[in-house]
Amino acid sequence: MERSLTMEIVRVTEAAALSAARWMGKGQKNEADGAATEAMRKVLGTIPMNGKVVIGEGEMDEAPMLYIGEELGTGSGPDVDIAVDPVEGTSIVANGSWNALAVIAIADRGHLLHAPDMYMKKIAVGPEAVGKIDINASVTDNLKAVAKAKNKDIEEVVATILDRPRHKEIIDEIRQAGARIKLIEAGDVAAAINTAFDSTGVDILFGTGGAPEGVISAVALKCLGGEMQGILMPEDDEQRERCKKMGIEDINKVFYMDDFCGGDDAIFAGTGVTDGELLKGVQFKGGKAKTQTMVMRAKSGTVRFIEGEHRLDLKPNLVIE
Numbered sequence: 420m421e422r423s424l425t426m427e428i429v430r431v432t433e434a435a436a437l438s439a440a441r442w443m444g445k446g447q448k449n450e451a452d453g454a455a456t457e458a459m460r461k462v463l464g465t466i467p468m469n470g471k472v473v474i475g476e477g478e479m480d481e482a483p484m485l486y487i488g489e490e491l492g493t494g495s496g497p498d499v500d501i502a503v504d505p506v507e508g509t510s511i512v513a514n515g516s517w518n519a520l521a522v523i524a525i526a527d528r529g530h531l532l533h534a535p536d537m538y539m540k541k542i543a544v545g546p547e548a549v550g551k552i553d554i555n556a557s558v559t560d561n562l563k564a565v566a567k568a569k570n571k572d573i574e575e576v577v578a579t580i581l582d583r584p585r586h587k588e589i590i591d592e593i594r595q596a597g598a599r600i601k602l603i604e605a606g607d608v609a610a611a612i613n614t615a616f617d618s619t620g621v622d623i624l625f626g627t628g629g630a631p632e633g634v635i636s637a638v639a640l641k642c643l644g645g646e647m648q649g650i651l652m653p654e655d656d657e658q659r660e661r662c663k664k665m666g667i668e669d670i671n672k673v674f675y676m677d678d679f680c681g682g683d684d685a686i687f688a689g690t691g692v693t694d695g696e697l698l699k700g701v702q703f704k705g706g707k708a709k710t711q712t713m714v715m716r717a718k719s720g721t722v723r724f725i726e727g728e729h730r731l732d733l734k735p736n737l738v739i740e
């Protein structure tokens with residue numbers, strides 16, 4: 420992939436975040452998602468690539484924009500797979516709470532897992548604990564392994580997990596083991612990324628969330644030198660059938676980093692919609708807006724934090740060609 424794509428895609432998540440942030444706290448998650456989707460698609464159309472959406476807003480018959488299989492880009496440039504989530508954490512935006520992001524992940528064509536829209540059990544850590552976790556081991560064993568890898572006492576380890584009744588057992592076991600917990604309302608992509616930064620105070624992600632979000636998280640962690648593992652959690656016969664059609668015979672198959680994203684290259688960008696541990700959300704003032712974006716590339720391992728200041732009168736449609 421061209422190196423220049425790294426900077427190009429910042430415009431994509433910035434536009435989505437700027438659009439979604441208008442809806443912060445308004446209790447209308449679909450409107451936030453719709454505005455971000457439209458903006459993201461518009462800007463994607465200006466990027467020099469032959470992009471194909473593999474993770475997007477849904478199947479063609481249910482999503483008019485950014486549907487799976489949609490081809491995007493100017494048509495001149497590399498053939499790439501695109502995974503997008505214009506608003507990762509729509510309910511977060513609706514509530515005006517923490518860690519909603521606009522995110523995109525890009526890899527060479529054929530290199531991203533076409534994850535079905537169903538739940539996935541996940542475990543994720545930052546670089547220091549790579550190779551030490553095992554999704555099939557107990558929560559306690561994983562906490563011990565992370566503590567050892569990070570030279571911490573288990574009481575100093577912080578696990579993050581979606582606050583859901585389905586996670587009661589995991590939460591009980593984390594507490595039993597003596598580790599601490601950061602429960603999150605939504606947004607496990609931000610939570611997975613946070614495990615790679617000491618400043619966030621989070622060491623490991625546990626729990627079940629969306630499989631598409633799992634792929635996007637894995638690309639981010641690939642760029643950061645972290646690790647994620649996942650197991651699909653189909654909930655009914657129809658979902659089990661979808662797994663079979665994807666060629667997944669063993670429903671307990673563990674997806675490792677190379678399964679989520681093959682090859683040595685991938686790019687990830689995420690712009691804060693609402694405030695989070697790593698990125699501030701969009702701030703509007705006097706016809707201007709400020710954004711914070713993280714953009715990174717697996718091949719070079721470069722991680723950049725980019726502040727944008729946007730003159731909204733000069734880009735009413737959020738697209739500068």
Ligand SMILES: O=P(O)(O)OC[C@H]1O[C@](O)(COP(=O)(O)O)[C@@H](O)[C@@H]1O
Pocket residue numbers: 506507508509510511581583604605606607608627628629630632
């Ligand atoms: O809310 P559920 O059903 O537990 O699903 C969790 C998944 O939803 C998310 O919180 C995203 O929510 P949105 O669909 O509202 O953007 C993901 O981060 C997470 O993987």
